[in-house]
Amino acid sequence: MTGKKIISREGSHAHAQDLRVFKGVExxxxxxxxxxxPAETDLFSQINDQIASYVARLLNLGKDEAMAQQKAYYHQxxxxxxxxxxxxxIDPDDFLRHAHDIDYSNIAPDPALGSAIAxxxxxxxxxTNGDRPHAERTATALGIxxxxxxxFDIVAADLMPKPNRETYDIFLxxxxxxxxRAAMFEDLQKNLDVPHRLGMRTVLIVPSGTRDVFREGWDLEGEDQSPVDFVTDHLAGFLTAVKGAL
Incomplete structure (x- = not known):
């Protein structure tokens, strides 16, 4: 795949020739x-707190100890x-119910995103590495x-999370x-490594206003070593630009 491009918040800034790699995506x-x-919705911080409270209760730990243990499990x-x-x-269903017992009112409907996806x-x-009920509630709040x-949730993946190769194989x-003939959109670069090696077009979603910071890291790392083909801080604008290049 050639012509990797950093895409601006206004997706129309992308050169059409770069985005033609999406032709044939089904x-x-x-x-x-x-x-x-968007990351600034800060929904995931609620999930993080819920997970920490579960760990604290299960292992009889204080809040800070629970957070540290939570991160240790995540990294391992x-x-x-x-x-x-x-x-x-543990019972994974009990964990998932607790982790996603959160307030979704911070999510605003996003008709522009819905239209771009449609x-x-x-x-x-x-x-998602979350469960289906969480994904359904989130998608409903977004109106998409x-x-x-x-x-395809963590349960469908036999509780094996991304970025494990087996998870993608089960999905496929x-x-x-x-x-x-596929494209993958992710906010975690490590979760794009397998899709990239499988031949998917890969797009990294970064928080609003951080695209230039990512570009600096990209330049230092070298594009050929990155599993990311495109990066954007505005998904709806990027998808609109992609559609215009098809």
Whole structure:
């Protein structure tokens, strides 16, 4: 894939030739948290606090100790859930219910995003390390539920989180998606490594106003070593630009 491009908040700033790599894409795959809604919505901080309270209760720890243990599990196992399952044999359904018992009122409907997703040709999926009820509530708050064929959640992945290769393999097997005809949108660069190696077009979503900071890191790292083909801080604008290049 050639012509990697940093895309500005106004997606129309992207040169059409760069975006022609999306021609032939038949499946559009979106992460949920901090991807379909902006990071500044700060929904994930609620989830983080809920997970910490679960860890504190389970292991009889103070708040700071629970937060530290939570992060240790995340870094070792990919998710806190996976760590608790491996080391404490917890009930994953109980964990997921607790983690996503949050207030969704901070999410505002995003008709521009909904329209941009609806205009894309082909199939659309939500692919999340969260669970389906959380994804459904979030998509409903955004007003974009009807634009997706299905939600692939952590339960559908046999509780194996991204970025494990097995998780993507299960997704591909269950959906019949061809990686060479797919595009993946994520807020975590590490979760784009496998899709990139499989041949998907990859787009990193960064918080509003941080695109230039990411560009500096990109320049230092070298594009050829990055699993990211495009980066944007405005998903709706980027998708509109992509549609215009198809």
């Amino acid at each position: 499946a559009w795959i979106f992460d949920l948290d901090n991807t379909l809604y 196992y990919g998710t806190t859930l996976r760590g608790l399952m491996m080391e404490h044999d 205009d894309l040709p082909g199939r659309k999926f939500i692919f 539920t009807d634009h997706f064929e299905d939600i 097997q269950q959906t019949g998606v061809s990686p060479a």
